[in-house]
Amino acid sequence: MKLMLLIFLAGELRFALHDEPKTTDPLMTADESAEAIKYLTEGVLIRVNRLTQKPEPELATSWKVSKDSTKITFQLRQDVKSFTSEDVVKTFRRLLDPALHSPVADTFKTDKGTVKISAQGPFTVTAEFPAPTASIEIIFDQVAIGSGLGPFLVAERKSGVSILLKRNAAYWKRPLPVVDTIRIDIEQNRDLELLRFQRGELHVIDKLTPDLYERLAAEAPGTAVDAGPTLDSEFLWFNQAQRAPIAEHTKEWFRSTAFRHAISQGIQRADLCRVVYRGHATPAAGLVAPSNKLWFKQGLSPEAFDPAAAAKLLADDGFRLENGVLRDRGGRTVEFSLVTNAGSKTRVRMAAMIQEDLGKLGIKINIVTLDFPSLIERMTRTLNYEACLLGLVNVDADPSELMNVLLSSASNHPWNPSQKTPETAWEAEIDRLMLAQAATADYRARKKSFDRVQEIMREQEPVVYLLNPNSLSAVSKQVTGVKPTAFFPHTFWDAEHLTVKPAGGG
Amino acid sequence: MKALAVGFLVIIVLAALAPLPAPYDRQFRDSPDARPSRQFPLGTDDLGRDRLSRLIYGTRVSLLLATAAALLSCVTAAALGGIAGLAGGMADTVILGAADLFLSLPWLFLLLLVRACLPLNVSPTISVAITFLLLGALGWAAPARVVRATVRKLSRSDFMLQARAAGSSPARLLWKHLIPNAMPILWAQLWITIPAYVLAETTLGMLGLGVMEPLPSWGNLLRELEGGGIAGHPWLLAPVLLLAAVVGSFQVVFEREDYSA
Numbered sequence: 001m002k003l004m005l006l007i008f009l010a011g012e013l014r015f016a017l018h019d020e021p022k023t024t025d026p027l028m029t030a031d032e033s034a035e036a037i038k039y040l041t042e043g044v045l046i047r048v049n050r051l052t053q054k055p056e057p058e059l060a061t062s063w064k065v066s067k068d069s070t071k072i073t074f075q076l077r078q079d080v081k082s083f084t085s086e087d088v089v090k091t092f093r094r095l096l097d098p099a100l101h102s103p104v105a106d107t108f109k110t111d112k113g114t115v116k117i118s119a120q121g122p123f124t125v126t127a128e129f130p131a132p133t134a135s136i137e138i139i140f141d142q143v144a145i146g147s148g149l150g151p152f153l154v155a156e157r158k159s160g161v162s163i164l165l166k167r168n169a170a171y172w173k174r175p176l177p178v179v180d181t182i183r184i185d186i187e188q189n190r191d192l193e194l195l196r197f198q199r200g201e202l203h204v205i206d207k208l209t210p211d212l213y214e215r216l217a218a219e220a221p222g223t224a225v226d227a228g229p230t231l232d233s234e235f236l237w238f239n240q241a242q243r244a245p246i247a248e249h250t251k252e253w254f255r256s257t258a259f260r261h262a263i264s265q266g267i268q269r270a271d272l273c274r275v276v277y278r279g280h281a282t283p284a285a286g287l288v289a290p291s292n293k294l295w296f297k298q299g300l301s302p303e304a305f306d307p308a309a310a311a312k313l314l315a316d317d318g319f320r321l322e323n324g325v326l327r328d329r330g331g332r333t334v335e336f337s338l339v340t341n342a343g344s345k346t347r348v349r350m351a352a353m354i355q356e357d358l359g360k361l362g363i364k365i366n367i368v369t370l371d372f373p374s375l376i377e378r379m380t381r382t383l384n385y386e387a388c389l390l391g392l393v394n395v396d397a398d399p400s401e402l403m404n405v406l407l408s409s410a411s412n413h414p415w416n417p418s419q420k421t422p423e424t425a426w427e428a429e430i431d432r433l434m435l436a437q438a439a440t441a442d443y444r445a446r447k448k449s450f451d452r453v454q455e456i457m458r459e460q461e462p463v464v465y466l467l468n469p470n471s472l473s474a475v476s477k478q479v480t481g482v483k484p485t486a487f488f489p490h491t492f493w494d495a496e497h498l499t500v501k502p503a504g505g506g
Numbered sequence: 507m508k509a510l511a512v513g514f515l516v517i518i519v520l521a522a523l524a525p526l527p528a529p530y531d532r533q534f535r536d537s538p539d540a541r542p543s544r545q546f547p548l549g550t551d552d553l554g555r556d557r558l559s560r561l562i563y564g565t566r567v568s569l570l571l572a573t574a575a576a577l578l579s580c581v582t583a584a585a586l587g588g589i590a591g592l593a594g595g596m597a598d599t600v601i602l603g604a605a606d607l608f609l610s611l612p613w614l615f616l617l618l619l620v621r622a623c624l625p626l627n628v629s630p631t632i633s634v635a636i637t638f639l640l641l642g643a644l645g646w647a648a649p650a651r652v653v654r655a656t657v658r659k660l661s662r663s664d665f666m667l668q669a670r671a672a673g674s675s676p677a678r679l680l681w682k683h684l685i686p687n688a689m690p691i692l693w694a695q696l697w698i699t700i701p702a703y704v705l706a707e708t709t710l711g712m713l714g715l716g717v718m719e720p721l722p723s724w725g726n727l728l729r730e731l732e733g734g735g736i737a738g739h740p741w742l743l744a745p746v747l748l749l750a751a752v753v754g755s756f757q758v759v760f761e762r763e764d765y766s767a
Contacts, residue, residue, distance in 0.1 A: 211552065268535075271535050274535075275535050275538050275552070275553060275554065276552075276553075335627065336627060337626040337627040337628075339626060345729070348719060349552060349553055351719065352533075352553055352719040352720055353533065353535075353553060355719065355720060356532070356533050356720070364629075366626070366627055366628060366629055366630065366633075366718070367630070367718050367719045367720075368626045368633075368718065369718070371618060384626070385626055386626065386627060
């Protein structure tokens with residue numbers, strides 16, 4: 001009876017998040033769950049359309065970027081009740097307050113200073129950047145302005161259980177969202193999430209793992225959607241940090257470009273895509289996914305699987321194979337640990353395949369799964385790990401999105417974070433090129449710089465890019481209007497226009 | 507009963523000789539998720555690994571290590587429970603207090619914590635040995651309480667009184683009277699603890715924190731059932747059946763031993 005009641009509640013969209021949002025403050029969001037709630041409940045000046053990837057007016061009706069790309073002027077909507085330029089200025093004043101430590105604010109800070117926001121009238125706002133900034137308007141997609149300006153409002157929050165959103169009756173956009181409410185359950189177990197979807201308790205699954213996608217495609221054809229390649233990537237890297245508490249000889253292997261190339265050549269990327277991702281991924285060609293047509297460096301192709309070439313590279317670098325065991329110059333067995341997050345069956349499977357591939361080169365890999373907080377602690381603070389297998393979710397196609405990963409000073413620079421000055425010439429060159437591309441609005445100049453960054457990343461391979469997964473989601477036949485995209489949020493990015501038919505309605 | 511004992515023995519022998527009866531130890535990447543066939547009697551897993559081979563190896567890992575951990579628990583429990591029961595007084599209070607403390611520990615979180623603190627670059631064999639060692643070291647408290655109660659009761663029994671009155675030395679009292687009479691309880695604790703540790707490993711395995719790849723164990727073999735994909739794939743139940751058979755055999759075969767002891 002309870003289930004029947006649930007099913008016949010018309011006008012409610014239901015889906016699940018895998019974790020409780022870490023914050024309710026839209027200016028402090030860093031995790032995917034909090035981003036999802038922010039996306040559905042907050043208003044922004046400009047929204048990047050997830051389908052077209054073009055910026056579209058929201059609370060700003062229009063905007064104008066100065067010729068030198070240091071200033072952007074927004075004209076705000078005048079038909080939104082109690083919304084003026086003061087709200088925008090107040091939001092930015094709080095966002096840029098150093099005491100807040102907002103992760104969203106990082107985008108608005110450079111080594112030359114921070115953005116200055118000022119009101120030029122009740123409905124005009126100007127943002128002045130200390131240096132020319134590329135794709136200046138796109139970054140405003142991340143900043144939630146004021147409160148209560150989004151299509152939905154949080155009506156109820158049960159910690160660890162669910163979040164109920166209701167239609168914002170005072171929403172400035174017309175028509176109002178079609179669905180009355182959105183029920184978001186917190187469901188960590190992806191298998192249970194799928195079972196609940198199949199029972200009709202959930203209407204969409206934003207991100208399916210390949211095995212669950214295959215199962216759903218077989219059991220309920222037409223509900224599993226492969227929206228094609230994403231900008232995301234799965235990769236592994238070696239800890240090269242000077243201060244990392246790991247053996248010096250291990251660091252020496254990891255700092256050898258030949259060693260890293262050999263590892264890259266020894267991994268069968270095509271098998272990872274075919275076996276682990278069931279064909280719903282493509283071998284990665286490098287830093288940028290080929291689906292990012294605007295910024296991908298044409299001509300780059302995935303590293304070919306070539307164990308003979310890998311063995312030769314290792315031999316030339318002083319390694320030798322003895323009775324199937326690879327040894328370095330000092331006679332030490334080449335053995336290291338590869339950490340990944342526990343709970344990701346996909347990554348554990350990838351690690352097992354890499355383990356077998358590299359075993360053929362005489363390299364012994366010990367796979368270690370850690371719960372995510374322990375893994376992050378090791379990656380960012382203690383640096384107590386050897387190699388790591390993880391993925392990166394790219395929500396934006398622009399190179400500036402990768403600044404916090406590629407700059408040697410960045411805390412998220414995976415292989416050697418938070419360097420005071422670049423420790424290698426090629427990292428210094430990447431720093432220079434990334435800052436150069438960010439300091440101009442000229443696409444050709446930016447592309448030239450970023451192409452070179454991609455080439456350096458390929459020449460040095462501090463990160464061994466493995467594959468670019470497809471966007472896999474599930475959409476119930478009860479929901480109409482869903483247009484899955486390769487960008488987050490994949491299925492509910494257009495939630496205000498989705499309709500939910502009662503169960504049994506086809 | 508004989509059939510059960512023989513079946514149990516066959517499982518033990520197969521597990522002990524794992525490299526011989528297990529046909530494959532590599533990935534057949536062109537045949538992932540293959541259905542049972544002559545080549546792969548239980549099919550292959552999602553990486554194309556022969557399930558039968560992994561089941562045989564997994565049985566060895568789970569049974570051997572669970573038995574070792576149970577032995578460690580029971581020996582510790584016998585020593586501490588014995589001292590508490592015999593000596594009484596302060597020793598009894600301290601040991602009982604420690605047992606209560608260990609019983610109140612959330613062992614799963616403790617294992618996760620210890621696991622996070624361990625050096626990373628250890629082979630899967632050592633890693634799993636450490637996990638079971640921890641299980642064994644943490645699991646002494648419950649059997650220790652049982653042993654303590656038994657020893658306390660035995661030490662006040664009539665035959666012990668008679669032995670003391672006949673002038674038996676403390677060592678003779680211990681070896682000739684106390685230990686032989688406490689043995690059935692110790693055996694029972696061992697046979698209860700082994701399946702408990704097998705199940706603990708499966709819990710860790712289900713969480714992805716048990717035995718590491720490429721080493722198979724019942725725990726990580728059971729992970730294949732997580733998604734509820736048994737319908738149309740009954741062979742996935744093989745590790746469950748084996749686990750149930752072994753745990754059941756333990757209870758039946760050794761319970762009988764206990765009574766005869």
